[in-house]
Amino acid sequence: MENTEKETVQQKREALAxxxxxxxxxxxxxxxxxxxxxxxxxxxxxDFHATAAKLIVEPVAKAVEAPAAETRSFAKPQDxxxxxxxxxxxxxxxxxxxxxxxxxxxxxxVFGTGCNHRxxxxxxxxxxxxxxxxxxxxxxxxxGQFLDKWLAAISLSRETNVYITNTVKCRPPQNxxxxxxxxxxxxxxxxxxxxxxxxxxxxxxxKPASTLMTGKDDATMGxxxxxxxFYEGIPLMxxxxxxxxxxxxxxxxxxxxxxxxxARYLGLETGGRA
Ligand code: URA
Numbered sequence: 001m002e003n004t005e006k007e008t009v010q011q012k013r014e015a016l017a018x019x020x021x022x023x024x025x026x027x028x029x030x031x032x033x034x035x036x037x038x039x040x041x042x043x044x045x046x047d048f049h050a051t052a053a054k055l056i057v058e059p060v061a062k063a064v065e066a067p068a069a070e071t072r073s074f075a076k077p078q079d080x081x082x083x084x085x086x087x088x089x090x091x092x093x094x095x096x097x098x099x100x101x102x103x104x105x106x107x108x109x110v111f112g113t114g115c116n117h118r119x120x121x122x123x124x125x126x127x128x129x130x131x132x133x134x135x136x137x138x139x140x141x142x143x144g145q146f147l148d149k150w151l152a153a154i155s156l157s158r159e160t161n162v163y164i165t166n167t168v169k170c171r172p173p174q175n176x177x178x179x180x181x182x183x184x185x186x187x188x189x190x191x192x193x194x195x196x197x198x199x200x201x202x203x204x205x206x207k208p209a210s211t212l213m214t215g216k217d218d219a220t221m222g223x224x225x226x227x228x229x230f231y232e233g234i235p236l237m238x239x240x241x242x243x244x245x246x247x248x249x250x251x252x253x254x255x256x257x258x259x260x261x262x263a264r265y266l267g268l269e270t271g272g273r274a
Pocket of ligand 1: 125127132138140141143144
């Protein structure tokens with residue numbers, strides 16, 4: 001073998017050894033995290049997916065799709081009772097809120113509904129409509145009934161494992177889009193809701209929620225949907241709003257694709273029809 005040929009073979013060997021070494025190190029750290037995460041008896045099996053996400057999906061999605069938000073973990077988890085008390089306090093604060101003009105025309109503050117402790121998914125819509133304003137609950141009109149079907153199709157429900165809220169907690173008059181200053185006034189509530197509730201994943205419905213949560217103010221829904229972003233380390237998926245799909249049925253297929261992607265990521269069954 002010529003000298004240059006020998007050198008090339010040697011370089012290839014080294015590159016291969018290097019790559020194998022890195023794979024070994026990755027497997028070791030994977031095993032460490034698995035051992036650590038499963039040494040506590042009462043953790044749920046679903047935590048396996050969180051662990052896998054931490055190690056594989058997050059870094060890969062970050063590298064491939066360059067998500068907007070930096071991945072940061074929460075401050076030390078508080079105990080459940082303190083979390084519950086803080087959540088109740090936050091909710092009472094919101095009930096008296098007058099941080100923006102929407103307080104003048106609302107009938108009710110629509111704070112949120114569903115599983116408020118570590119749900120699998122937290123859904124963020126746009127803002128309450130007329131029915132929601134009357135009832136003080138999010139997504140209870142036509143769009144909400146449609147949303148419930150989407151959730152059921154991927155083994156989720158507001159009664160068991162989903163929390164539902166909006167970018168703004170008070171109804172914008174005539175159902176107009178919330179204004180930027182209204183969304184930013186209300187963001188303090190949303191941010192704290194996420195911190196206290198600790199969802200495994202976030203699903204944003206429609207443009208106001210999707211642009212707010214990804215920080216991509218000028219992006220279109222077409223460019224945001226179907227990709228994983230991260231908000232404070234929590235995987236986040238955007239898709240079309242159910243009201244938009246009720247107006248334009250051609251959006252049904254992309255929504256179903258997005259929901260299936262989210263379900264696969266969370267290890268949820270997708271047996272139901274969307
Ligand atoms: N649309 C939304 O975005 N939120 C609701 O709560 C109801 C309809």
